[in-house]
Amino acid sequence: xxxxxxxxxxxxxxxxxxxxxxxxxxxxxxxxxxxxxxxxxxxxxxxxxxxxxxxxxxxxxxxxxxxxxxxxxxxxxxxxxxxxxxxxxxxxxxxxxxxxxxxxxxxxxxxxxxxxxxxxxxxxxxxxxxxxxxxxxxxxxxxxxxxxxxxxxxxxxxxxxxxxxxxxxxxxxxxxxxxxxxxxxxxxxxxxxxxxxxxxxxxxxxxxxxxxxxxxxxxxxxxxxxxxxxxxxxxxxxxxxxxxxxxxxxxxxxxxxxxxxxxxxxxxxxxxxxxxxxxxxxxxxxxxxxxxxxxxxxxxxxxxxxxxxxxxxxxxxxxxxxxxxxxxxxxxxxxxxxxxxxxxxxxxxxxxxxxxxxxxxxxxxxxxxxxxxxxxxxxxxxxxxxxxxxxxxxxxxxxxxxxxxxxxxxxxxxxxxxxxxxxxxxxxxxxxxxxxxxxxxxxxxxxxxxxxxxxxxxxxxxxxxxxxxxxxxxxxxxxxxxxxxxxxxxxxxxxxxxxxxxxxxxxxxxxxxxxxxxxxxxxxxxxxxxxxxxxxxxxxxxxxxxxxxxxxxxxxxxxxxxxxxxxxxx
Amino acid sequence: xxxxxxxxxxxxxxxxxxxxxxxxxxxxxxxxxxxxxxxxxxxxxxxxxxxxxxxxxxxxxxxxxxxxxxxxxxxxxxxxxxxxxxxxxxxxxxxxxxxxxxxxxxxxxxxxxxxxxxxxxxxxxxxxxxxxxxxxxxxxxxxxxxxxxxxxxxxxxxxxxxx
Numbered sequence: 001x002x003x004x005x006x007x008x009x010x011x012x013x014x015x016x017x018x019x020x021x022x023x024x025x026x027x028x029x030x031x032x033x034x035x036x037x038x039x040x041x042x043x044x045x046x047x048x049x050x051x052x053x054x055x056x057x058x059x060x061x062x063x064x065x066x067x068x069x070x071x072x073x074x075x076x077x078x079x080x081x082x083x084x085x086x087x088x089x090x091x092x093x094x095x096x097x098x099x100x101x102x103x104x105x106x107x108x109x110x111x112x113x114x115x116x117x118x119x120x121x122x123x124x125x126x127x128x129x130x131x132x133x134x135x136x137x138x139x140x141x142x143x144x145x146x147x148x149x150x151x152x153x154x155x156x157x158x159x160x161x162x163x164x165x166x167x168x169x170x171x172x173x174x175x176x177x178x179x180x181x182x183x184x185x186x187x188x189x190x191x192x193x194x195x196x197x198x199x200x201x202x203x204x205x206x207x208x209x210x211x212x213x214x215x216x217x218x219x220x221x222x223x224x225x226x227x228x229x230x231x232x233x234x235x236x237x238x239x240x241x242x243x244x245x246x247x248x249x250x251x252x253x254x255x256x257x258x259x260x261x262x263x264x265x266x267x268x269x270x271x272x273x274x275x276x277x278x279x280x281x282x283x284x285x286x287x288x289x290x291x292x293x294x295x296x297x298x299x300x301x302x303x304x305x306x307x308x309x310x311x312x313x314x315x316x317x318x319x320x321x322x323x324x325x326x327x328x329x330x331x332x333x334x335x336x337x338x339x340x341x342x343x344x345x346x347x348x349x350x351x352x353x354x355x356x357x358x359x360x361x362x363x364x365x366x367x368x369x370x371x372x373x374x375x376x377x378x379x380x381x382x383x384x385x386x387x388x389x390x391x392x393x394x395x396x397x398x399x400x401x402x403x404x405x406x407x408x409x410x411x412x413x414x415x416x417x418x419x420x421x422x423x424x425x426x427x428x429x430x431x432x433x434x435x436x437x438x439x440x441x442x443x444x445x446x447x448x449x450x451x452x453x454x455x456x457x458x459x460x461x462x463x464x465x466x467x468x469x470x471x472x473x474x475x476x477x478x479x480x481x482x483x484x485x486x487x488x489x490x491x492x493x494x495x496x497x498x499x500x501x502x503x504x505x506x507x508x509x510x511x512x513x514x515x516x517x518x519x520x521x522x523x524x525x526x527x528x529x530x531x532x533x534x535x536x537x538x539x540x541x542x543x544x545x546x547x548x549x550x551x552x553x554x555x556x557x558x559x560x561x562x563x564x565x566x567x568x569x570x
Numbered sequence: 571x572x573x574x575x576x577x578x579x580x581x582x583x584x585x586x587x588x589x590x591x592x593x594x595x596x597x598x599x600x601x602x603x604x605x606x607x608x609x610x611x612x613x614x615x616x617x618x619x620x621x622x623x624x625x626x627x628x629x630x631x632x633x634x635x636x637x638x639x640x641x642x643x644x645x646x647x648x649x650x651x652x653x654x655x656x657x658x659x660x661x662x663x664x665x666x667x668x669x670x671x672x673x674x675x676x677x678x679x680x681x682x683x684x685x686x687x688x689x690x691x692x693x694x695x696x697x698x699x700x701x702x703x704x705x706x707x708x709x710x711x712x713x714x715x716x717x718x719x720x721x722x723x724x725x726x727x728x729x730x731x732x733x
Contacts, residue, residue, distance in 0.1 A: 111584060116595045120638040123583065140638060175733070176580060176641040300632035303625070 001127060001166060002091065002158060003028040005134035006035050008168040011062050013038060013053060013431055015046040019066025020106060021093030024158035038431060038460060041452040043070050045424035047077020048450070051086050052388060052425030055411045057432045058213060060087040060141050067093045067155075068106030072113065076418060078148045079117040083415025084234060085211060087146035089137045090114075094123075096156040110152045119147030127157040128164045135172045144179025145298040146211060180297050183314025183322065191269070191293040191310045192326045198267035199338040201227045204250065207234030207414065208272015208296060208316050215239070215407040217320035218271065224327060225334055228346055230258035232273050233399055234414040241403030242383070247346065248356065251279040252552045253396045256353035256562060256570070259550070261346050262287055263560035270294045272316045275306040276415075285558035295319045353550070353564050355400060360549065360565065367543035368518045370394060370469045373525075374401035377439060377467060380525045385437040386411065386429045390422035390446030393475035396548045398441040420449030423466060427453060430462040437465070437529065444470040444498055444539075454508040457535045465528055466537045468501060471544040479547045505537035515540045572601070573627050574653055574723045576731055577616045577634060577643040581607055585639040589616060592637065598622065598630050602655075602698075602720030610733070613641065617722045619698075644731045646723045653723040656693065657701045658683075660714040663690040671708065678704045689714065 002025055006014065014037045018026045029037050040046045043065045050061030061081075065074050071092040081088045095104040111121045120140050122133045130153075137149040156162070195201060209218050215238045222229045222245050229239045230250040239246055248255030250262055262268065268290045273279070275294075280286045283305055294301075294308035295316055302311040312319055350357050361369045374397050377385070387402055388411040389395040395412055404410045411429060413421040426440040447468055457464055469475075474492040481489050502512030511534050515524045521540070528536040553561040553569065563569045579585045586605060593600050598620060605616040620630065627645065634640050646653070663671045664687070671690055675682055680694035694704055698721055705713065725731070 112587070115584075115588060115591050121584070174638065177638050298636070300629065300636055304629060 001130045002134065002153065003032060003035055004166065005131045005168055006062065007032070008131075009134060009138050011035050014062045014064050015040055015049040015053075015428065016064030017043050017046055017066065017070060019068075019070045019093065021067035021095055021155045022064060022070070024155060024160060025064065025091070025093065025153070027160070028158075037064070038427075038456070040424065040456050042450065043073035044076050044420065045427075045450050045453045045456070047074050047088070047090065048080065048418075048421050048424035049428035049431070050088055051077060051081045051421075052411055052428030053432050054081075054086050054088055054428075055425070056386060056408050056429040058211075058408065060089055060138050061428065063088065063090040065090070065092050066106065067095055067110070068108045070106075071108055071110040075113060075117070078114055078150070080413050080416045080418040080421060081148040082117040082119070084207060084413065085146050086148070087141040088148040089141050089151065090148060091151045091153060094152045094154040097154040098156075100154065110150060114150045117148070118150050121150040121152065123152045124154065124157055127162045130157070131166060131168045132172070135169045136174065139172045140174075140177065144177075145301075180299070180313045181315050181318060183295065183312040183319040185322065187310055187312045188319060188322050189326065191312060192323055192330065193332075194267055194291055194293060194310060195225070195269055195323075196327065196330065196332045196334055199335060200264060200266045200342045201225070201269070201334075202261050202265040202267075203227055203229040203269045203271065204232070204262065204273055205229065205235045205238050205271040206232040206273025209235055209238040210272075210407045212272055212297065212316040214272070214317040214320050217317055217324060219243070221320060221324055221327075224324065226339060227334070228261055228343070230254070230262065232276070232279060232414075233412070235273060236399060236410040237404035237407040240405040242405055247350075248354070249399055250559075251276075252281070253400065253548050253550065255355055255400070256550050256564065257346055257349040259552070259559045259562060260349050260570075262290075263558060264345075265290045268292045270308075271320065272296060274301045274304070277305070280306060281552045281554060281557050281559055281561070285556075287559060355550075361546065365543060366518065368515065368521060368540060370397045370471070370542045370546055371401050372518075373467065373469060373521065373540055373542065374398050374441070376522050376525050377441070378402045380522070380529050381437055381439065385409070385439045386426070386433070388412065388422045388425040388429060388438070388440045390440075390442040390449075391417045391419045392443050392446060393471075393479065393546070393548050394441050394443045394446075394469040396476075397469070419446040422446060423450050423453045423464070426464040426466075427456060427460070427462050430464055431460070440464055440466045442466060442468050443475060444468055444472065444494070444501070445474045451504070454505065454510060454535065454537070458509045461533075463531075463533050463535055466535070468537065468539050469542045470498075470501070470539050471542050471546070472498060473544055475544075475546075476548070478544070482547065501537055501539040505535070508535075510535035510537055512537045512539065571623065572619060572621055572647070574617060574619050574646040574651065574721055575631065575634070575643060576646055576723060577618070578608070578613050578641045578731060578733070579616055580639045580641060581612050581614045582639060585614065586616070588637050588639055589618075589634065592633055593620075596629075596633065598626065602718075604720040604722050613733075617720070619721050641733065642731060644725070646725060649729060650726040651723050652726060653697050653721050654695055655698050655701055655721050656695045656719045657704075658717045659692050659694070659705070659708075661690050661692060661708055662688065662712045662714060664688045667712065671712070674704070674707050678707070680704065
């Protein structure tokens with residue numbers, strides 16, 4: 001019944017791992033061919049793979065795990081999806097109904113454990129509820145501000161002998177759940193007026209624009225007004241990375257021009273972004289002269305940390321659409337003179353300290369710089385790959401130097417910062433698009449948190465390209481230890497204990513390539529990407545001493561207070 | 571500022587834990603909490619009192635509204651309202667104290683609902699500050715045991731919280 005409901009819901013792939021409490025469900029999977037199951041090597045990877053699939057396609061990712069350890073292993077991935085508002089349904093097996101509460105074998109209170117990190121959860125009490133609950137779960141996961149939904153299913157309720165008349169509901173209605181759609185038209189008018197009257201405007205867009213499929217509208221708005229635009233880590237690709245109005249990413253490791261322009265702006269249009277602490281730096285010093293227009297589908301995101309002057313609760317595509325129509329009809333035009341002088345100022349910032357106007361790392365060094373690797377990947381993939389990442393320095397370098405021209409191409413754990421995310425997420429993306437180039441940018445630390453998935457790649461022929469920026473240290477931890485702990489590297493070094501990743505890749509049946517010399521980098525990357533049908537693990541030995549810059553000064557810094565290199569600060 | 575928030579939630583397993591979990595997860599405090607089914611058996615009504623400035627209360631109500639099981643809510647303290655709490659209290663009552671406690675109970679319009687040779691068990695209803703005042707009047711030295719239901723409340727006039 002459960003699998004039939006998934007099929008009727010249009011589910012293509014289920015990422016999962018079997019176990020006692022889920023065996024009836026797995027038997028049902030075996031006896032059909034519509035819903036395909038991908039067997040991972042660890043339940044955490046199942047959730048990340050479903051997450052990657054969801055981020056790349058916009059569809060709901062589906063996970064199936066067993067009770068107890070299966071369920072708890074899935075928790076990290078559920079929390080990752082929750083923090084980044086990714087639509088996902090996680091079905092967990094549960095012990096038989098009559099055993100619940102008795103500390104039965106592999107029993108855990110999944111609904112309880114997952115409660116703070118799900119949008120909603122269901123415990124099935126009667127088998128006849130299954131179709132309706134499945135429908136509700138997918139509806140809740142995908143609509144409004146998306147998020148993960150857990151369905152906990154006691155084993156006895158999936159017993160094939162338990163039959164009932166099956167009907168999959170076409171529509172579902174929940175009296176207590178009415179996600180916002182259109183924004184308030186009065187507020188939208190106010191926003192347009194404020195925006196058109198701005199002297200130093202900036203558009204700050206986040207993951208909500210990607211999730212809300214509104215990138216084309218954002219681009220239209222930016223082009224129409226000729227205003228500068230910056231994207232959050234989650235929002236990269238919402239406006240083209242090579243677009244002329246793009247200032248780069250903002251925030252802790254954002255560009256000088258983006259952060260400085262935010263600080264000096266007089267009107268900020270925030271779209272589908274949530275004023276995260278990694279963006280704002282010290283909230284009380286955040287953009288002192290700016291009036292803030294905040295568009296978000298989630299009312300709780302508005303005025304949570306930074307108070308909005310014009311709050312608009314609504315779906316970003318609908319609100320941006322209305323704004324565009326109003327601007328086109330309006331007699332008022334942006335102040336051309338003020339805008340020209342604002343662009344002059346921004347271009348001056350760009351020229352002085354921007355990371356795209358000239359290389360801000362030592363290009364004369366013999367050592368391979370991680371930034372160069374990302375630039376080289378961008379060139380060899382023509383800027384058109386799906387790039388997943390793990391968490392740490394490599395993630396920030398990828399975000400800074402791979403310029404995403406399309407939404408849903410940059411797939412990373414922004415909110416939770418989950419190491420181990422990259423490889424399984426890349427598998428999910430590759431399942432969704434078999435012909436796409438999928439790159440996992442990782443480090444030797446992160447990759448070892450889910451490296452077992454190289455085996456899954458073998459089984460399902462997922463030719464993911466793993467680019468490991470190997471600096472033989474937990475780079476971001478080491479960077480902070482350099483900056484704040486007088487270079488006392490507490491437990492951030494591996495002391496020659498790292499595996500030979502080339503041999504390891506070969507052991508899994510893949511191609512391993514090591515790069516130690518700078519002059520070999522481009523040729524070896526070209527070799528890697530030419531192997532279209534193979535998993536290639538590139539172990540690239542990069543400069544251990546490299547830090548990620550710019551970096552916000554913290555604590556007590558504002559948006560414009562940044563370290564620009566080891567010796568310069570604003 | 572003290573607020574009384576009344577919430578209609580689905581009468582479903584786990585609904586209460588979602589509300590309570592939200593408070594601990596986001597660092598909000600709950601001063602008191604009462605919950606019971608309503609005349610519509612699919613709904614429970616939950617009343618909670620909490621402390622916070624306008625910004626915090628706005629976040630609390632927004633996050634409560636986001637919970638799928640929450641159908642509707644109102645901050646009763648935004649308008650005129652009636653609040654009541656019930657308290658049962660065991661007080662030492664022997665010798666001269668006996669008459670004194672009885673007088674005090676009458677003043678606060680409470681009732682003595684059980685008696686032993688040394689104790690009175692008193693029932694008293696009213697707004698929370700009235701109950702606090704009664705406890706103060708009786709004095710810590712005489713109090714043996716206190717149990718309070720927590721606040722429940724309802725808007726005055728035509729305003730109602732229903733579907």
